[in-house]
Amino acid sequence: MARQADHEQRRRQFAAAALAVISRDGLEGLTMRNVAKEAGFTTGALTHYFQSKDEVLIAVSEHGAEIVRPMMDEAATGVSAREALRDLLHTILPASAAMKAQWRFWVAFWERGAHSPQVQRVMRERYFEYMNRVASVIRRAQEQGEAPRDLDVDQVAREIVATIDGLAVQVLLGAAKFTGAAQRQFVDTMLDARLGAVAASPPKASRAAG
Amino acid sequence: MARQADHEQRRRQFAAAALAVISRDGLEGLTMRNVAKEAGFTTGALTHYFQSKDEVLIAVSEHGAEIVRPMMDEAATGVSAREALRDLLHTILPASAAMKAQWRFWVAFWERGAHSPQVQRVMRERYFEYMNRVASVIRRAQEQGEAPRDLDVDQVAREIVATIDGLAVQVLLGAAKFTGAAQRQFVDTMLDARLGAVAASPPKASRAAG
Numbered sequence: 001m002a003r004q005a006d007h008e009q010r011r012r013q014f015a016a017a018a019l020a021v022i023s024r025d026g027l028e029g030l031t032m033r034n035v036a037k038e039a040g041f042t043t044g045a046l047t048h049y050f051q052s053k054d055e056v057l058i059a060v061s062e063h064g065a066e067i068v069r070p071m072m073d074e075a076a077t078g079v080s081a082r083e084a085l086r087d088l089l090h091t092i093l094p095a096s097a098a099m100k101a102q103w104r105f106w107v108a109f110w111e112r113g114a115h116s117p118q119v120q121r122v123m124r125e126r127y128f129e130y131m132n133r134v135a136s137v138i139r140r141a142q143e144q145g146e147a148p149r150d151l152d153v154d155q156v157a158r159e160i161v162a163t164i165d166g167l168a169v170q171v172l173l174g175a176a177k178f179t180g181a182a183q184r185q186f187v188d189t190m191l192d193a194r195l196g197a198v199a200a201s202p203p204k205a206s207r208a209a210g
Numbered sequence: 211m212a213r214q215a216d217h218e219q220r221r222r223q224f225a226a227a228a229l230a231v232i233s234r235d236g237l238e239g240l241t242m243r244n245v246a247k248e249a250g251f252t253t254g255a256l257t258h259y260f261q262s263k264d265e266v267l268i269a270v271s272e273h274g275a276e277i278v279r280p281m282m283d284e285a286a287t288g289v290s291a292r293e294a295l296r297d298l299l300h301t302i303l304p305a306s307a308a309m310k311a312q313w314r315f316w317v318a319f320w321e322r323g324a325h326s327p328q329v330q331r332v333m334r335e336r337y338f339e340y341m342n343r344v345a346s347v348i349r350r351a352q353e354q355g356e357a358p359r360d361l362d363v364d365q366v367a368r369e370i371v372a373t374i375d376g377l378a379v380q381v382l383l384g385a386a387k388f389t390g391a392a393q394r395q396f397v398d399t400m401l402d403a404r405l406g407a408v409a410a411s412p413p414k415a416s417r418a419a420g
Contacts, residue, residue, distance in 0.1 A: 026325035027237050104324050111321045114314050114382045115236035127385035152399070158377075158386060159400055165379050166372025172324045175337035176368060189362070190369055194403055 011049055014039050015063035018056045023101035027108045030056070057112055058122050064102050065126065068092060072133060081140035082147065082191070082198050088137060089164060089187050094171045095180030103168045131157050138195070147195045156194060163190055221259055224249050225273035228266045233311035237318045240266070267322055268332050274312050275336065278302060282343060291350035292357065292401070292408050298347060299374060299397045304381045305390030313378045341367050348405070357405045366404060373400055 017039035021029050030053055036046040050056045068091075075091045078084035094103040113123040135157035141147035167186060171178045178186070192198075227249035231239050240263055246256040260266045278301075285301045288294035304313040323333040345367035351357035377396060381388045388396070402408075 027321055028325065107317070107321050107324055110379055110383065111237055111317050114317055115238065120383055123383050124385055127380065127383065131385075155396065155399055158380065158396070159373060159403075162376025162380060163369055163373045164376070166375035167368075169320055169375050170337065170368065170372060173320065173330055173333050173337065175334055175341075186365065186368070189365055193369075 007049075011059060012063060014041075014046060014049055014056065015059040018060045019063065019101060019105055022060070022105050022108050026104070027111060030108070032056070054112060054116050054118050057109060057119055060105055061109055061122060061126065064105060068102065076133065076137055080146065080198075081137050081144050082195065085134070085137045085141060086188060086191060088134070089160070089191075090184050092164065093180070093183045093187065094168045095183050100172065103172060107169070107172065127161070131161050134160055141195065146198050151195070159194065160190075217259075221269060222273060224251075224256055224259055224266065225269040228270045229273065229311060229315055232270065232315050232318050236314070237321060240318070242266070264322060264326050264328050267319060267329055270315055271319055271332060271336065274315060278312065286343065286347055290356065290408075291347050291354050292405065295344070295347045295351060296398060296401060298344070299370070299401075300394050302374065303390070303393045303397065304378045305393050310382065313382055317379070317382065337371070341371050344370055351405065356408050361405070369404065370400075 014035060018030065018035045021034050021038050025034075032046055032050075032053065033043050035056055036043045039046070046056075050059060071091045072088050075087035076084045078087055092099065094100045109119065109123060112119040114120070131154075135153050138147055138151070138153050138156060142149055142151065142153070164187070167178075167183065170176050171183065224245060228240065228245045231244050231248050235244075242256055242260075242263065243253050245266055246253045249256070256266075260269060281301045282298050285297035286294045288297055302309065304310045319329065319333060322329040324330070341364075345363050348357055348361070348363050348367060352359055352361065352363070374397070377388070377393065380386050381393065
């Protein structure tokens with residue numbers, strides 16, 4: 001039992017070190033040697049846990065999911081589903097240094113996913129989970145009268161996920177001036193345009209404005 | 211003159227070789243040695259033209275822009291601005307092997323752009339050009355009564371660009387089953403939702419349905 005816990009602990013340590021390397025230097029800097037060095041271990045110690053760079057990337061994605069998932073869960077619990085959706089999307093925006101690091105990693109993960117079947121398989125699972133999460137909040141919004149009943153929920157969920165991914169690209173590249181507040185405003189405008197303004201059909205008197 | 215033409219010719223040859231390497235192996239395979247080999251030259255010959263991998267990437271992006279720009283120009287000339295916008299977006303979708311190769315490169319370019327100021331600068335110019343192109347077609351649609359007058363055109367152009375980028379990610383990763391027809395349908399639905407269905411307020415009798 002203790003040994004298993006140590007094993008997990010060490011894996012997390014390496015994943016955190018790999019995230020730091022990717023965030024700083026990108027895929028270019030991601031070598032087994034650099035990751036081991038960043039974590040303060042020998043390359044041999046690292047290869048005991050991970051056979052390849054792709055395995056390291058997958059561990060980083062698990063590490064990232066463990067951080068982001070509870071944040072998304074927490075955000076998605078709002079009483080108003082529309083507010084929950086907005087909060088969920090605000091939570092994952094590249095508006096903080098930590099989330100920017102996650103997104104830099106995510107872009108690297110896309111790049112490898114376009115070439116490595118192993119990485120692609122993991123990424124599909126992540127997207128499946130993420131899109132389902134968004135879709136289920138939209139369905140809750142429909143039930144609450146905060147989104148049109150005739151919406152194609154899967155299409156809208158895919159659109160929203162695509163728009164957030166593309167927004168993150170624009171933020172990381174500085175393709176537009178996007179402060180955290182501007183990103184959140186961008187998301188709010190997009191949601192109102194796509195799901196209709198919430199005030200237009202208030203389902204409950206208890207739903208306070210703003 | 212002849213020498214200058216040869217120089218340009220050789221640069222294009224290397225850019226095409228680099229695109230082939232990236233499309234096949236991703237950034238992982240992008241070494242000066244691999245690109246030179248793919249083009250049938252020595253590494254020394256390549257370094258005579260490009261000092262670094264980032265310079266090779268920038269040349270590939272220029273090469274890609276030269277291919278895609280005339281396609282976008284052609285698509286954007288439609289009489290109906292809404293149809294022109296749709297055609298422009300359809301043109302750049304990763305629906306063909308050639309465009310998928312361009313998008314695989316584009317994702318690699320994002321990854322490097324998040325870390326290399328030199329790549330990021332070029333990428334900002336590309337996005338600026340692309341967003342302006344989309345925004346100007348939307349403005350034309352407004353003038354033609356094919357898009358709401360009160361639209362925040364810059365926001366919508368950024369949203370559309372973001373959504374197409376994110377859609378390409380989903381296609382490359384197989385995160386959703388996206389045939390070419392499904393991609394075009396996705397774009398059409400997104401445009402109708404964001405700009406209003408064209409049939410809802412026909413500006414001219416000459417605008418045939420479908």
